[in-house]
Amino acid sequence: MLGLTFQIGEHRLALDVRHITEVVPAVTLQEVVGGPPWLAGLCLYRGHVAPVIDLYRLLGAGECPRHLSTRIIFVRVPLDGEPRLLGLRASKVADIRELPTRGESEEANDSTDSSDRSNLGPVFVDRGEIIHLADLGGLLPESCRRAALRVSKELAAWT
Numbered sequence: 001m002l003g004l005t006f007q008i009g010e011h012r013l014a015l016d017v018r019h020i021t022e023v024v025p026a027v028t029l030q031e032v033v034g035g036p037p038w039l040a041g042l043c044l045y046r047g048h049v050a051p052v053i054d055l056y057r058l059l060g061a062g063e064c065p066r067h068l069s070t071r072i073i074f075v076r077v078p079l080d081g082e083p084r085l086l087g088l089r090a091s092k093v094a095d096i097r098e099l100p101t102r103g104e105s106e107e108a109n110d111s112t113d114s115s116d117r118s119n120l121g122p123v124f125v126d127r128g129e130i131i132h133l134a135d136l137g138g139l140l141p142e143s144c145r146r147a148a149l150r151v152s153k154e155l156a157a158w159t
Contacts, residue, residue: 003099004073005131007092009061011120013134014099021074021085023093026066032151039148040064040089045074051148052087058144059120064089077136077145084149086140099133100124 003014004023029041029052038058042049052072056064064070071093076083119138123130 001099001101002096003133004096005092005094006071006073006090008055008059008090008120011059011061011132012092012129013090013120013132013139014097015073015075015134015136016099017096019075019136021076023071023073026064026070026072026089035151036144036147038144039151040087042151043072043087045085045087048085050074050085050087051151052089053140053144053148054089055139056089056091058140065091067091069093075136077140079142079145079149084145086145086148088140097126 002017004017004020005012005014007013024045027043029043031041032039032051035041038054040052040054040057042051044050054064056062070089070091072087072089073093074085074087077086078084119135120132121134121138123132125131
């Protein structure tokens with residue numbers, strides 16, 4: 001399986017490319033007044049209003065730095081039986097690598113409270129780096145997906 005690597009705070013992650021619609025440069029986002037702190041904003045993506053989640057804020061790692069390597073990773077996540085478009089802002093969006101299958105990776109020792117923090121996923125070592133194999137379901141709790149998509153749906157109703 002192939003995965004796109006990126007950085008969230010001190011953690012290196014990889015996301016299965018089959019979940020990714022497109023990766024775009026970090027564009028200027030429309031701020032959502034009163035939105036959750038992890039909601040970076042909204043953008044117009046191919047004619048659709050899409051919420052963008054700052055993965056740094058979501059995981060308690062501060063604000064996503066504004067580097068040339070900072071990107072928005074568009075993914076489709078299931079919600080109420082339908083795939084919905086979400087943007088994920090991350091830094092050091094670098095390369096696509098061959099990833100181990102589930103059996104080849106080691107489960108991370110997750111001592112964090114899952115109600116506070118998203119699950120970064122199992123770990124593996126590649127090119128001297130410890131990389132978490134991110135699962136969208138663990139990385140983006142359903143409550144987060146619902147809140148982000150509700151905001152974009154409400155705004156889209158006005159356009």
